[in-house]
């Protein structure tokens with residue numbers, strides 16, 4: 001289960017061979033026009049528009065769809081349910097079997113992941129009600145980033161204050177960064193230990209990571225998923241003094257600024273749209289606001305590519321993933337344009353071609369491989385969940 005702020009993605013997997021039995025997506029939870037798309041393996045997808053009020057209703061709708069295919073949650077073959085949990089703080093560095101103490105810790109972390117941890121908790125509680133006998137396992141977005149050195153994880157603020165309030169950089173999308181950096185090494189035919197990769201996870205939320213020999217050494221999100229890249233609705237990096245200015249001069253409250261920066265900024269704040277498909281359509285029609293939003297998005301992305309190049313010293317591959325990274329060829333082309341001196345370039349034919357699995361888009365013989373590597377957070381969650389459950393007997 002991958003419960004996001006307004007969506008649930010899910011897969012049912014046979015872990016004997018990794019076969020996907022069913023997958024699906026519930027979108028726009030809490031809005032009037034929620035949509036559920038359910039795809040049983042080897043059969044037609046079913047799409048349904050129906051109001052789905054919250055993550056509890058979403059999970060129940062998913063259970064209903066699975067049952068309709070004879071894959072109901074009541075199956076005795078179901079071994080465990082794995083859940084994405086966005087914020088695990090410093091305590092959770094590994095997948096963890098969920099009990100009351102774990103639930104309490106995820107709840108305690110809500111203030112630093114207000115869009116995500118509540119949805120994750122609802123997903124876990126609903127799944128537990130449906131199958132109280134099964135192990136429920138939490139796989140944390142923050143876990144992969146716990147290898148970051150202090151030089152990358154600490155903010156340069158007073159140490160006592162920071163420690164008293166657990167203020168540091170945790171990083172997110174770790175399940176995706178882990179999976180994609182490994183899949184990129186595989187695409188190059190090399191061991192993860194031997195390659196340095198920059199991963200750009202560009203979804204609605206977006207983050208970059210620098211991965212040296214399979215271990216994360218830096219990532220763009222921080223205490224919360226607000227820092228770093230320009231996102232669909234989040235600002236990413238800015239001078240923190242913007243907040244004091246908006247409070248003192250703009251008369252805004254902390255909550256109002258929180259909503260502004262998390263929900264009304266980024267691409268949607270800049271041009272009124274957060275979907276890259278729509279933005280590209282407008283750019284192609286000559287819309288100047290959309291073009292400026294696109295340029296700001298790309299400028300930030302380029303800065304992170306350069307920064308992580310410097311952090312790693314040697315880069316073997318740059319991998320694009322998630323909704324924007326996997327689909328928006330214009331973003332990939334613009335992000336590496338002008339970086340030939342760094343050995344980075346895309347072949348426009350390869351970049352424009354549609355494809356399914358991981359694929360190279362850099363020209364033959366390029367010093368740095370540029371790749372599109374589809375993420376699969378659900379498979380990674382299932383793999384980690386199954387390994388833990390199998391180990392525990």
Ligand SMILES: Nc1ncnc2c1ncn2[C@@H]1O[C@H](COP(=O)(O)OP(=O)(O)O)[C@@H](O)[C@H]1O
Pocket residue numbers: 004007202203204205232274275276277322323324327328
């Ligand atoms: N064909 C496409 N072309 C360009 N952008 C796309 C395309 N499909 C999806 N996207 C972008 O991907 C985003 C969703 O990415 P996804 O990784 O599913 O995000 P999240 O997990 O944060 O919900 C959309 O908001 C849209 O901007």
Ligand SMILES: CC(=O)OP(=O)(O)O
Pocket residue numbers: 004005086116141172173203204205206225
């Ligand atoms: C952590 C985060 O930003 O997740 P998402 O991209 O699913 O919103």
Ligand SMILES: [Mg+2]
Pocket residue numbers: 004203204205
């Ligand atoms: Mg996502």
